[in-house]
Amino acid sequence: MQIKVAKRGGFCFGVKRAVDMxxxxxxxxxxxxxxxxxxxHNPQMVEKLxxxxxxxxxxxxxxxxxxxxxxxxxxxxxxxxxxxxxxxKVVDATCPFVKKAQQYAQLLKxxxxxxxxxxxxxxxxxxxxxxxxxxxxxxxxxxxxxPALKSRVGIIIQTTxxxxxxxxxxxxxxxxxxxxKIYNTICDSTALRLREAKKIAKAVDLMIVVGGKNSAxxxxxxxFSKGICGKxxxxxxxxxxxxxxxxxxxxxxxxxxxxxxxxxxxGVVEKLQKISxxx
Amino acid sequence: MQIKVAKRGGFCFGVKRAVDMxxxxxxxxxxxxxxxxxxxHNPQMVEKLxxxxxxxxxxxxxxxxxxxxxxxxxxxxxxxxxxxxxxxKVVDATCPFVKKAQQYAQLLKxxxxxxxxxxxxxxxxxxxxxxxxxxxxxxxxxxxxxPALKSRVGIIIQTTxxxxxxxxxxxxxxxxxxxxKIYNTICDSTALRLREAKKIAKAVDLMIVVGGKNSAxxxxxxxFSKGICGKxxxxxxxxxxxxxxxxxxxxxxxxxxxxxxxxxxxGVVEKLQKISxxx
Numbered sequence: 281m282q283i284k285v286a287k288r289g290g291f292c293f294g295v296k297r298a299v300d301m302x303x304x305x306x307x308x309x310x311x312x313x314x315x316x317x318x319x320x321h322n323p324q325m326v327e328k329l330x331x332x333x334x335x336x337x338x339x340x341x342x343x344x345x346x347x348x349x350x351x352x353x354x355x356x357x358x359x360x361x362x363x364x365x366x367x368x369k370v371v372d373a374t375c376p377f378v379k380k381a382q383q384y385a386q387l388l389k390x391x392x393x394x395x396x397x398x399x400x401x402x403x404x405x406x407x408x409x410x411x412x413x414x415x416x417x418x419x420x421x422x423x424x425x426x427p428a429l430k431s432r433v434g435i436i437i438q439t440t441x442x443x444x445x446x447x448x449x450x451x452x453x454x455x456x457x458x459x460x461k462i463y464n465t466i467c468d469s470t471a472l473r474l475r476e477a478k479k480i481a482k483a484v485d486l487m488i489v490v491g492g493k494n495s496a497x498x499x500x501x502x503x504f505s506k507g508i509c510g511k512x513x514x515x516x517x518x519x520x521x522x523x524x525x526x527x528x529x530x531x532x533x534x535x536x537x538x539x540x541x542x543x544x545x546x547g548v549v550e551k552l553q554k555i556s557x558x559x
Numbered sequence: 560m561q562i563k564v565a566k567r568g569g570f571c572f573g574v575k576r577a578v579d580m581x582x583x584x585x586x587x588x589x590x591x592x593x594x595x596x597x598x599x600h601n602p603q604m605v606e607k608l609x610x611x612x613x614x615x616x617x618x619x620x621x622x623x624x625x626x627x628x629x630x631x632x633x634x635x636x637x638x639x640x641x642x643x644x645x646x647x648k649v650v651d652a653t654c655p656f657v658k659k660a661q662q663y664a665q666l667l668k669x670x671x672x673x674x675x676x677x678x679x680x681x682x683x684x685x686x687x688x689x690x691x692x693x694x695x696x697x698x699x700x701x702x703x704x705x706p707a708l709k710s711r712v713g714i715i716i717q718t719t720x721x722x723x724x725x726x727x728x729x730x731x732x733x734x735x736x737x738x739x740k741i742y743n744t745i746c747d748s749t750a751l752r753l754r755e756a757k758k759i760a761k762a763v764d765l766m767i768v769v770g771g772k773n774s775a776x777x778x779x780x781x782x783f784s785k786g787i788c789g790k791x792x793x794x795x796x797x798x799x800x801x802x803x804x805x806x807x808x809x810x811x812x813x814x815x816x817x818x819x820x821x822x823x824x825x826g827v828v829e830k831l832q833k834i835s836x837x838x
Contacts, residue, residue, distance in 0.1 A: 353713040423589055447730045454726060 281526065281556040284484060285549060287533035288476045292469040294375025295320050295539050298352045299329075301373050305347060306332045312346025316363075317404060319351045319538040321374070321495035324517060328541075340366060347371060353404040354378045356411030377439050378405055381465035382412040388434030389414035393461055396429065399438030399448045403496055406438050418494030420449055429456035439467045440497040440538065442474055442504070464467060469538065477501050477535045481508040484533035486525060489514045490548050492495060498537025509533070517544055519552035526555055560805065560835040563763060564828060565814035567755045571748040571780060573654025574599050574818050577631045578608075580652050584626060585611045593623025595642075598630045598652070599818040600774035603796060607820075619645060626650060633657045635690030636700040656718050657684055658742035663692040668693035669715030672740055675699060675708065677728045678717030682775055685717050705731035711737040718746045719776040719817065721753060721783070748817065749776060755778050756814045760787040763812035765804060768793045769827050770816030777816025788812070796823055799829035805834055 291299070298319060302311045305313060314337045318326045326336065328481060340348060340363045347369045350360065354374035363370050374382075388395045395413040398420055399406040410417055413436070420426055420446040425503045433453055437446050453460055487509040491498030493516060502514035513525065520550075526532070532552060570578070581598060585608075593616045597605045605615065619627065619642045626648045629639065633653035642649050653661075667674045674692040677699055678685040689696055692715070699705055702723040712732055716725050722745060732739055760766045766788040770777030772795060781793035792804065805811070811831060815824045 333687055443733060447733060448734065451726045454722060454729065454741070454743055458743050460739070460743070462733070462739040462741070464737050464739070 281282045281529060281552070283549060283552055283556075284480055284531065284533045285545065286473070286476050286480055286533070288469070288473040289490070289535035289537075290474075290540050290542050290545055292467070292538035294352045294377060294467075297327070298373035298375070301371060301460065302329060302334055302349055303332070305349070305371060306334060309347055312344055312368075313349070314342070314345050314347070315349040315351055316340060316355060316359075317351055317353075318445045319349065320492075321498075321537075322539040322542075322544075324544055325539070325541050348363040349373050351404070352378065354382060354408040356408050358411060373438070377465070377467040378408075380398065381436055381439055381463070382409055384463040384465060385409050385412035385417075385436050388436065388461060388463075389417075391434065391461070393432050393434030394418070394430040395436070396426070396433055396435045396447070396449065396453065398422075398435065398443055398445055400496055403438060405440075409436070409438070426452035426456070429453055431456075431458045433457040433460050435460065436465050439465055440470045440500070441466055442500065443471060468518060468545075473497075473535070474501065475537070477505055478508055480533035480535065481505040481512070484509060484531040485511060486531070487512045487533045487535075488521075488530045488548060488552075489535055489537075490516070490545050491540035492516060495537045495539050498540065501535055501537060505533075505535075515548070518547040521551050521555070523555055526552070560808060560831070561810045562828060562831055562835075563759055563812045564824065565752070565755050565759055565812070567748070567752040568662055568814035568816075569819050569821050569824055571746070571752075571817035573631045573656060573746075574682040577628075577652035577654070578604070580650060581608060581613055581628055582611070584615070584628070584650060588626055591623055591647075592628070593621070593624045593626070594628040594630055595619060595634060596630055596632075597637075598628065598750070600772075600777075600816075601818040602773070602822065603821075603823055604818070604820050623642065630683075631657065633661060633687040635687050637690060654718070655744075656744070656746040657687075660715055660718055661688055662745060663742040664688050664691035664696075664715050667715065667740060667742075670713065670740070672711050672713030673697070673709040675705070675728065675732065676716070677701075677712045677714065677724055677776060678720055682717060683803070684719075688715070688717075688788050699728055705735070708732055708735035710735075710737045712739050714739065714741045715744050718744055719749045719779070720745055720772075721779065722750060752776075752814070752817070753780065753783060756784055757787055759812035759814065760784040760791070763788060763810040764790060764808045765810070766791045766798075766812045767827060767831075768814055768816070769795070769824050770819035771795060774816045774818050777819065780814055780816060784801060784814075794827070797826040800827065800830050800834070802834055
């Protein structure tokens with residue numbers, strides 16, 4: 281059985297940076313290190329960090345915080361300002377590409393555009409971005425039609441969305457707005473990871489997408505692969521692999537989301553190699 | 560036989576304004592009235608104006624010009640400035656919507672965007688617009704792929720193009736540019752005329768599109784109708800209608816381009832009514 285592992289699967293620049301920052305911090309500070317929400321959307325990595333003393337909290341007012349880490353998805357300027365006032369140390373691990381998208385949202389607001397944000401309303405990155413885009417922002421998810429718009433519209437998009445979502449929203453917006461300003465804030469890493477996953481999915485009998493079930497971009501990889509390859513599984517760890525999955529399979533493709541650690545992907549490859557010789 | 564005449568076929572706002580301006584002028588000035596190129600893309604109307612003493616010239620330096628009329632498509636700022644220096648009167652009949660598109664082209668240039676102009680390179684409106692967009696402008700016609708672009712791109716479109724052309728170019732541009740500023744300079748009249756023509760073409764057995772063979776927007780109406788109705792003819796006047804066209808036809812649709820005079824459309828309707836009773 282042939283195994284093809286995506287080169288672009290696994291930690292993206294922003295996630296690697298946030299994890300490195302957090303680990304470095306734990307070398308100096310032994311307790312009271314908290315992330316505001318899980319640092320990344322990967323339960324196994326979050327668990328590992330917990331063993332190093334990094335816990336997650338939803339409450340910036342919690343009395344036991346000594347250092348608060350802002351995760352890759354960022355936070356609203358209001359929460360950030362409030363955290364700064366608390367007296368503990370605030371470490372900003374917001375992905376620089378997310379930060380840039382926040383600045384564009386703010387710029388569009390300042391330039392008096394009606395801001396349209398393409399993304400998942402419940403995703404923390406989008407929720408933080410809303411604050412920068414101002415009160416009149418409209419959020420449109422990948423599956424929603426674009427509502428009636430004003431004549432000057434500014435568009436930004438969640439960094440981990442697919443370009444097709446942006447294209448669809450822009451085309452629909454052209455039916456309303458006379459002036460459109462678009463910042464394509466999809467990060468290159470997302471675009472390249474999706475492109476590679478599609479290519480691999482085309483060439484294999486079985487596609488395994490590794491990463492948090494709560495990770496939007498991992499779920500997206502799995503969904504796109506399902507449209508191309510007949511047999512796709514989204515797993516968090518190697519333990520979920522079932523022997524029967526490999527029946528009749530000659531080629532397996534493996535990729536991971538932006539928040540999937542390399543050691544988990546390696547574990548999946550090892551498990552497959554262990555099962556495969558007998559086939 | 561039923562005849563359905565489009566409400567939106569015929570003179571648009573800009574063409575009506577230019578023809579009215581020219582006619583009013585001929586009431587005061589008896590000779591030396593010239594248009595820079597044919598006033599509109601309709602040979603019959605241009606011929607009629609010639610009978611009223613309005614001739615067309617391609618040479619702004621011609622010695623017999625007393626009044627020079629700039630037609631609806633506009634001219635470059637260079638030609639306009641040169642004409643002003645000639646000492647004769649210059650009457651600017653540029654369509655206000657074209658003028659606005661020229662201003663947007665200039666604005667995008669000033670804001671240092673790489674300007675992408677969607678339209679027909681040989682059309683006078685596009686040729687004039689190029690001057691306002693600056694030296695680095697790229698023109699893309701409806702059938703051409705978008706070439707590699709810089710990271711900041713500004714897009715404008717010939718006022719008589721179809722929204723589908725803009726959508727296609729914008730989607731392709733999103734593959735290159737990180738920041739896109741789009742002015743949808745398609746005039747409402749074009750959009751509504753095309754929409755109505757498509758609706759009529761769907762409901763009839765024969766579609767007759769009336770207007771200059773040199774008129775881009777009339778040709779566009781005919782081409783779009785051909786994709787919907789099985790039998791479509793593009794004619795300039797009623798004389799071209801052949802009896803055989805109506806064989807087996809129960810419903811005829813008629814529309815005209817932005818530069819088609821009402822009297823020509825009326826002539827087509829009369830001719831059809833004359834042929835039809837015997838069928």
